[in-house]
Amino acid sequence: MSLRSPLGKVLGRGSAKQGVSHWWVQRVTAIALIPLTLWFAYQLMHLPTANYDEVRAWVASGLNPVWLLLFIGAVAWHSALGVQVVIEDYIPKKGAKVLALLASTFLHIVVAVAGSFAVLRIAFTTFSAG
Amino acid sequence: MRQRPLSPHLGVYKFAYTMATSIAHRASGIVLSVGLLALAGWLIAAASGPESYALAVALLGGAFGQLLLAGWLVAFSYHLFNGLRHLNWDLGRGLEKSEARRSAGLVVLATLLLATAFIYAAFFAGVPR
Numbered sequence: 001m002s003l004r005s006p007l008g009k010v011l012g013r014g015s016a017k018q019g020v021s022h023w024w025v026q027r028v029t030a031i032a033l034i035p036l037t038l039w040f041a042y043q044l045m046h047l048p049t050a051n052y053d054e055v056r057a058w059v060a061s062g063l064n065p066v067w068l069l070l071f072i073g074a075v076a077w078h079s080a081l082g083v084q085v086v087i088e089d090y091i092p093k094k095g096a097k098v099l100a101l102l103a104s105t106f107l108h109i110v111v112a113v114a115g116s117f118a119v120l121r122i123a124f125t126t127f128s129a130g
Numbered sequence: 131m132r133q134r135p136l137s138p139h140l141g142v143y144k145f146a147y148t149m150a151t152s153i154a155h156r157a158s159g160i161v162l163s164v165g166l167l168a169l170a171g172w173l174i175a176a177a178s179g180p181e182s183y184a185l186a187v188a189l190l191g192g193a194f195g196q197l198l199l200a201g202w203l204v205a206f207s208y209h210l211f212n213g214l215r216h217l218n219w220d221l222g223r224g225l226e227k228s229e230a231r232r233s234a235g236l237v238v239l240a241t242l243l244l245a246t247a248f249i250y251a252a253f254f255a256g257v258p259r
Contacts, residue, residue, distance in 0.1 A: 027220060030213055037206065045251050052183045055176050072170070079163040086156055115170035118177035 022081060029078035036071045059119060060126035068119045076112035080105065151234045155212045158205035165202040200249055207244040211237045 002009075047058055058064060083104045091097040143149070168190065175186035189195050215233050218224050224233055 027217065030217065034210070034214075037210065041206075041248070050187065052176065052180050055183070059173070059176065068173075072173075075166050075169075079159075079166050082156075082159045083163055086160060111166060111170045115173050118170070118173040121177040122173075 022084075026078065026081045029074045029081070032070070032074045033078060036067065036074055039067060040071055056122050056126045059122040065119050065123040069116050072112055072115045072119070076108050076115075080108040083108070146231075148230050148234050151212060151237060154208060155216070158209040158212075161201060161205040162209055165198075165205070168198070168202075196253070199252065203248040203252065204241070204245045207248060208237070208241040211240045211244070 043058070043064070048054060059068060084101060087097060087100045087104060091100055140149075172186050172190065175182040190199065215224070215237055218233070224230065
């Protein structure tokens with residue numbers, strides 16, 4: 001005889017809604033990146049030159065820091081998920097696989113934080129007309 | 131470890147060009163992940179002062195840097211269009227073999243056009259501004 005109630009038996013049996021998380025976030029970031037990457041490409045092509053002062057003025061101008069932060073965040077997240085599955089598929093040895101996954105995760109977080117900090121630093125130390 | 135049955139590997143399949151478009155999606159993704167490092171490096175250099183920025187421009191402006199830039203433009207064009215193809219599949223559309231073959235061709239064609247436009251704009255044109 002089981003001491004568990006009928007309710008206790010069925011609780012937690014349903015979907016935790018987390019099984020599709022990796023797949024879903026990959027798609028959400030992919031969709032976000034369509035306008036963000038095209039914006040970035042368009043902006044780069046319309047920089048008169050890529051010299052120091054002009055690039056800083058562009059980074060700091062108007063809402064550009066916001067778009068750049070969103071762009072960096074979405075790229076880093078999308079890239080982390082993509083590199084993760086490549087590692088999982090092509091590195092069969094368990095130890096090497098875990099090490100590669102750790103390295104990729106740390107590197108992606110460092111790149112995202114450092115890149116975002118660079119944007120903020122430029123935005124808060126450059127005065128532009130835009 | 132217990133020996134479990136493995137699914138047949140690549141060697142048992144007859145080559146179809148849709149396979150090439152599949153692996154190219156991963157390859158272009160990895161190329162773009164390396165590009166993310168360059169993007170962050172470029173921004174960090176711009177945030178760190180004129181000397182750092184001059185070094186970044188020297189690296190990216192050299193022959194190897196320009197080759198990398200061109201490669202990222204091609205990889206981005208492909209990953210963008212093949213990514214749209216994937217999103218369409220996720221809606222349950224275009225999954226028939228004939229449709230997948232046709233969309234593969236479309237992706238390659240669109241990639242050639244966009245990448246050519248990018249490379250022209252980046253390396254050869256005074257871009258209209």
